[in-house]
Amino acid sequence: xxxxxxxxxxxxxxxxxxxxxxxxxxxxxxxxxxxxxxxxxxxxxxxxxxxxxxxxxxxxxxxxxxxxxxxxxxxxxxxxxxxxxxxxxxxxxxxxxxxxxxxxxxxxxxxxxxxxxxxxxxxxxxxxxxxxxxxxxxxxxxxxxxxxxxxxxxxxxxxxxxxxxxxxxxxxxxxxxxxxxxxxxxxxxxxxxxxxxxxxxxx
Numbered sequence: 285x286x287x288x289x290x291x292x293x294x295x296x297x298x299x300x301x302x303x304x305x306x307x308x309x310x311x312x313x314x315x316x317x318x319x320x321x322x323x324x325x326x327x328x329x330x331x332x333x334x335x336x337x338x339x340x341x342x343x344x345x346x347x348x349x350x351x352x353x354x355x356x357x358x359x360x361x362x363x364x365x366x367x368x369x370x371x372x373x374x375x376x377x378x379x380x381x382x383x384x385x386x387x388x389x390x391x392x393x394x395x396x397x398x399x400x401x402x403x404x405x406x407x408x409x410x411x412x413x414x415x416x417x418x419x420x421x422x423x424x425x426x427x428x429x430x431x432x433x434x435x436x437x438x439x440x441x442x443x444x445x446x447x448x449x450x451x452x453x454x455x456x457x458x459x460x461x462x463x464x465x466x467x468x469x470x471x472x473x474x475x476x477x478x479x480x481x482x483x484x485x486x487x
Contacts, residue, residue: 314345316403318471319480321349326467327482329439333357335397337389337433339380339426340404342367350401360392380404381425389433396435402426402442413447416477420449423481424456431460431486439484446477457483 324330330353338346341361350359351372361367361375362385369375374392378385404426406418423442430440440461444453457464462485472478 314343315471317345317349319403319469320346320401322469322471323441323467323480323482324349324353327439327441327465327484329399329441329484330354331357331398334399335393335395336360336399336401337362337393337397339363339400339402339429340422341375344368344370344373346401346403347373357398358393360389362389380422380429386429386432389429393433397433397438398435399439399441400426400430400434402440405443416445416447417449420444420447420453423453424449427453427456427460427483430483434486436486437484438486439482441480441482443478443480446479453481457481460487461485462487 330350332353332355334354334357336350336354336357336359338350338359338361340363341347342363342365344361344367347359347361347370351370359373361373362378362380364377364379366377367375376388376392378388402423404419404422406415406422408415423444426442427440430438434440444450454464454466461483463483465482466479467482468479
């Protein structure tokens with residue numbers, strides 16, 4: 285009974301979520317598409333000829349947004365889960381903690397790239413502190429990969445949650461990039477501790 289009530293509350297909240305409704309109306313695969321749209325309006329990193337890797341790309345909302353802006357560049361989605369095929373978007377199944385996946389990404393682009401995105405989050409365990417830490421580890425792993433594959437003027441954007449690992453992430457970012465900004469999109473739920481880290485220009 286309790287589970288059914290929780291599920292009903294979740295569905296009610298989703299029904300009142302303006303960005304969930306907008307994602308359906310615009311045909312985006314996830315509400316998080318609007319987070320990327322907003323961040324691009326602020327930081328202007330999606331350009332016509334951008335070479336971009338989207339880590340943890342499934343279900344594909346961020347790739348959809350990128351594909352509307354990038355017409356002459358390259359877009360590669362990477363995830364451990366399959367993603368539906370999209371026009372002007374390539375995809376590989378792989379774990380970013382695996383060196384083989386790194387090599388596949390490098391071989392695909394055959395050059396240093398412009399943007400690395402990560403909207404990855406840990407599967408929820410019921411322990412918010414643990415989930416925050418694990419999502420932070422994913423952010424750190426994505427940052428390590430970004431340092432390998434970005435060009436000197438490259439942009440790295442990743443999701444993280446305010447918590448125990450936050451300062452470690454910020455410290456690593458400031459050692460790795462000239463510009464570091466912590467940003468919370470308006471489309472991110474107010475009650476969530478979710479923020480994004482925007483990093484530019486490799487040191």
